C-alpha cells in the first residue's frame with residue numbers, strides 16, 4: 001500500500017496568535033518566554049517565537065492579542081462534577097461555563113460524590129465511575145475538558161476491580177476517605193492496585209468536609225501514598241501545621257491547595273514547599289462545587305492570594321495553576337510548549353488596578369481580567385463575564 005495516495009486530508013485548522021505582550025509559559029523554571037507569537041495546527045502548539053521568525057501563512061484563525069498576556073489555560077485539579085453542567089450540590093446550572101469565564105480549560109474530578117443516590121456497593125460504584133468517564137469524554141460543557149469517572153474506594157474492593165476499572169477506561173480515583181476506606185493500611189493496598197493499573201489517586205486531607213465525611217490525618221495520608229495529596233490545606237478544616245509540614249517533607253507527591261480550604265494553612269503549605277525547594281509539587285484546585293459553593297474565579301483567586309500574601313512572583317503563582325498541575329498529573333496541556341494542547345487564557349490588568357502591570361496587579365492581590373479563552377485552538381469564550389474587566393482584550397481578525 002506504500003504507493004497509495006495519502007487519505008483525503010481532513011481540513012487543517014491553523015491558529016495564529018500575534019502581538020502577545022507577555023508570554024507566560026506555565027513552567028516554573030522559565031515562566032516568561034521571549035516571544036510574541038504562537039501558532040497551533042489542529043489544536044496543538046507548533047511554533048512559539050517572535051513574529052518575524054514564525055510561519056504565519058495560511059492561518060484559518062488569527063487573533064491579535066492586542067498586547068495582552070497569554071498563559072496556558074488554567075487547570076482545576078479538584079472538582080466534583082455530577083452530570084454535564086449541572087450540580088445538585090448547590091442546585092446550580094452552568095457552573096462549568098462560569099468557571100471557563102474564570103480562565104479554566106481543564107478540570108479533574110476528585111469523585112462524582114454529589115450524585116444523588118450515589119451507589120456505594122462495588123458494582124454500583126464501578127458503574128457510576130465508568131458512566132461518568134464516558135459522559136464527560138463524550139460531552140465537554142462549553143468546551144471545558146473535564147476528566148471524570150473517579151470512584152471512591154470501599155473496603156470490599158479487590159484487585160480485579162481496579163483491573164476492570166482501568167480496562168473500562170477509568171484513569172482516576174476519587175478522594176480516598178470519601179468512601180468507606182479511611183484507614184492507612186487498606187488505603188495503601190488499594191492505591192497501589194490503582195497505580196499498578198495506571199489509575200491516578202488522590203486523598204481527602206484534614207477534617208470532615210460535611211456531616212458524614214471523616215478525618216484523614218498525616219499518618220494516613222503518608223501511608224496511603226496517593227499521587228496527589230488532595231487539599232493539603234483542608235476541605236475546609238486543616239490539619240495542624242506540624243502535620244502539614246510532615247506531609248510536605250515525608251513524600252514527593254503533589255501538594256494540592258484548594259479554594260474551598262483554609263487560607264492560612266494554604267499559605268503555610270506554600271511556604272513549607274518553598275522552604276524545602278519543592279514548589280514544583282504545589283498544584284491548585286477549587287474543590288467546587290462544595291459546601292462553600294461554586295467558585296468560577298476560584299483558581300484566579302488562589303493565584304492572586306498566594307502571590308500577594310505568599311509573596312510569590314505572579315508569573316510563578318500562575319505556574320501552580322498550569323504547568324505544575326499538568327506535570328504532576330501527566331496532562332498534555334498546561335504549558336506553552338511545542339506539542340502541547342493549544343489551551344490558552346488571555347489576561348490583562350483589570351481596569352483601575354493599582355498595579356502598574358498585570359503581574360504587579362496580581363502581586364497586589366487583584367484578579368486579572370480574562371479577555372479570551374481558547375481550547376484546542378478554538379475560541380470558547382471572549383471577554384469574561386465574571387472577572388473584573390481586562391484593560392485590553394484580544395480580537396479575532
Ligand SMILES: [Zn+2]
Nearest residue numbers: 175204209235
Ligand atoms: Zn475532600
